[in-house]
């Protein structure tokens with residue numbers, strides 16, 4: 001089946017061909033070993049897809065965000081886990097939009113050449129949760145460096161990345177006019193002294209960590225943009241992140257629908273294919289419609305982003321609708337497979353776990369609903 005694949009045929013074919021080298025036994029083994037898909041990410045990097053958003057002058061391919069989302073969609077759709085590598089795509093935007101000319105000159109060519117990865121972003125903290133303005137990690141300027149102390153949680157891909165974008169408070173909360181001010185972002189060498197990394201074993205095979213920061217020294221030239229404006233820069237990057245993840249969910253969604261349709265046509269119970277029963281075919285048809293509809297919002301959000309127009313509402317709606325549609329499709333696919341859906345060799349239980357994550361991370365459902373209620377519908381702020 002080729003559902004939803006009517007645009008960017010060459011790009012899709014190229015990514016699909018590469019993904020085809022990493023079949024379901026590869027992803028099953030990686031999942032079972034709780035390993036990082038190093039060979040896959042390496043191949044994606046060497047083929048240039050991981051530097052899709054880096055401008056050509058720095059060695060990248062200078063593609064649009066819409067095209068970058070197609071790459072991530074095809075990774076998910078091939079049965080792989082785009083969560084192992086999507087970080088570089090959206091972190092790149094922060095560096096591209098807010099990094100200095102010197103930072104871009106120093107890092108982008110190396111990232112484009114695959115000598116370095118910028119896959120990690122340390123924002124979430126155990127004490128602050130979604131209320132990012134309450135973070136406790138502090139960066140204090142001392143001469144030509146900042147000294148950082150604090151703690152992060154759920155910092156993903158850190159062990160497979162040379163660089164991390166780190167958010168820290170540079171002015172105490174009590175001294176700023178607005179609580180979103182006084183935070184800054186830094187490019188951090190992940191092998192620096194002062195970082196202790198403890199992996200978190202989790203439901204998905206997602207390389208993610210607790211990070212204890214003890215007198216970490218960051219050269220002042222690694223501050224991104226202006227001191228105190230880091231939270232704004234992070235929010236800026238989140239729109240790209242949401243749109244990319246929406247596309248991954250679309251890829252997962254089509255994967256579930258295709259898998260369910262194929263199995264339902266082949267599986268014979270009571271002397272006929274189970275697909276002949278409306279109780280089986282209707283939920284699959286409904287899932288397909290939900291994915292198609294959500295996908296429209298994904299393209300709308302991506303187009304607005306590429307036109308450099310405001311897209312906060314659309315990025316949030318795209319992420320929410322696509323994550324919900326893919327999770328519904330995951331449920332339908334599992335149900336269609338009956339007991340076999342639980343067997344690892346069918347890949348469904350793995351993709352089921354992977355797709356569930358996106359209703360929580362990188363932003364949870366309630367927070368999206370409150371954004372739309374407040375910023376689009378003008379309802380009272382609830383927190």
Ligand SMILES: Cc1cc2nc3c(=O)[nH]c(=O)nc-3n(C[C@H](O)[C@H](O)[C@H](O)COP(=O)(O)OP(=O)(O)OC[C@H]3O[C@@H](n4cnc5c(N)ncnc54)[C@H](O)[C@@H]3O)c2cc1C
Nearest residue numbers: 121122123124129130154155156206361362363364366383
């Ligand atoms: C596998 C994984 C990978 C991750 N990777 C990264 C990463 O690389 N970098 C990073 O910085 N973070 C990362 N995160 C963190 C992720 O972004 C957060 O888990 C997510 O934003 C939710 O925050 P929280 O877990 O602190 O939930 P909390 O803020 O503690 O919220 C718990 C629940 O309460 C709800 N809630 C909170 N406040 C309200 C309110 N006012 N009204 C209604 N409901 C509310 C939330 O929606 C949520 O459902 C990752 C998380 C996971 C699980």
